[in-house]
Amino acid sequence: MYGYYGYPMMYYGFDWTYILVLIGALLSIAASHNVQATFEKFARVQSFSGLTGAQAAQMILERNNITNVKIQGISGNLTDNYVPSRKILNLSQSTINSTSIAAIGVAAHECGHAIQDAKGYQPLVLTRTISPLCAIASKVSLPLIFFGIIISYTPLIKLGIIAFTIAISMQLLTLPVEFDASRRAVQTLADYGMVTDQELSGIKSVLTAAALTYVAAAASSVLQLLRLVLITRNRDNRRR
Numbered sequence: 243m244y245g246y247y248g249y250p251m252m253y254y255g256f257d258w259t260y261i262l263v264l265i266g267a268l269l270s271i272a273a274s275h276n277v278q279a280t281f282e283k284f285a286r287v288q289s290f291s292g293l294t295g296a297q298a299a300q301m302i303l304e305r306n307n308i309t310n311v312k313i314q315g316i317s318g319n320l321t322d323n324y325v326p327s328r329k330i331l332n333l334s335q336s337t338i339n340s341t342s343i344a345a346i347g348v349a350a351h352e353c354g355h356a357i358q359d360a361k362g363y364q365p366l367v368l369t370r371t372i373s374p375l376c377a378i379a380s381k382v383s384l385p386l387i388f389f390g391i392i393i394s395y396t397p398l399i400k401l402g403i404i405a406f407t408i409a410i411s412m413q414l415l416t417l418p419v420e421f422d423a424s425r426r427a428v429q430t431l432a433d434y435g436m437v438t439d440q441e442l443s444g445i446k447s448v449l450t451a452a453a454l455t456y457v458a459a460a461a462s463s464v465l466q467l468l469r470l471v472l473i474t475r476n477r478d479n480r481r482r
């Protein structure tokens with residue numbers, strides 16, 4: 243009997259590197275639960291100012307002299323995002339008309355991306371530049387690796403791993419962009435006294451929990467990359 247990678251399964255037994263994938267999955271699940279719980283906790287806390295997410299976003303944009311960004315609603319929960327190419331700030335149903343501090347925090351974070359865009363923040367520009375390349379790399383990486391394994395051609399597997407590395411570089415580059423957007427959000431809210439100090443600490447909790455989901459996703463991809471490298475190296479060693 244031959245296993246997935248063409249090795250006799252009975253001899254090599256369980257492919258232990260799969261543990262790396264499981265660790266990555268557990269990290270992502272934990273981060274996702276954490277952000278949901280933290281958001282729900284602060285979604286129940288109404289802001290002292292009574293501002294909705296949309297109003298807070300409008301004020302933040304104005305205070306940063308940004309007049310060309312349109313705020314609009316988007317379906318779903320926590321689907322908020324900023325689209326630099328169209329200068330659109332999408333706020334989800336749980337954010338746009340809510341006066342909770344969670345909503346204000348999320349809206350402010352998306353404004354942080356609009357501020358990055360307006361100021362030409364380099365990591366954001368870079369993510370936009372490399373995004374098409376990473377999308378292609380992401381599509382071809384696993385097919386290359388599996389096809390390479392099927393025809394037992396190591397250079398093809400290595401090419402697939404390089405493509406995978408390019409694909410996950412996007413996730414790594416997203417990390418400074420996300421942390422910086424939250425930093426700018428908190429800064430504007432504090433500078434203009436839009437929230438109280440206590441509210442600001444709640445907002446920081448929500449934004450940190452959100453940032454951790456990006457950290458978990460990046461860590462999970464790096465663990466997958468490590469697994470692919472280990473599998474390929476074992477394969478090479480066994481052939482010698």
Ligand SMILES: [Zn+2]
Pocket residue numbers: 351352355420423
């Ligand atoms: Zn973001």
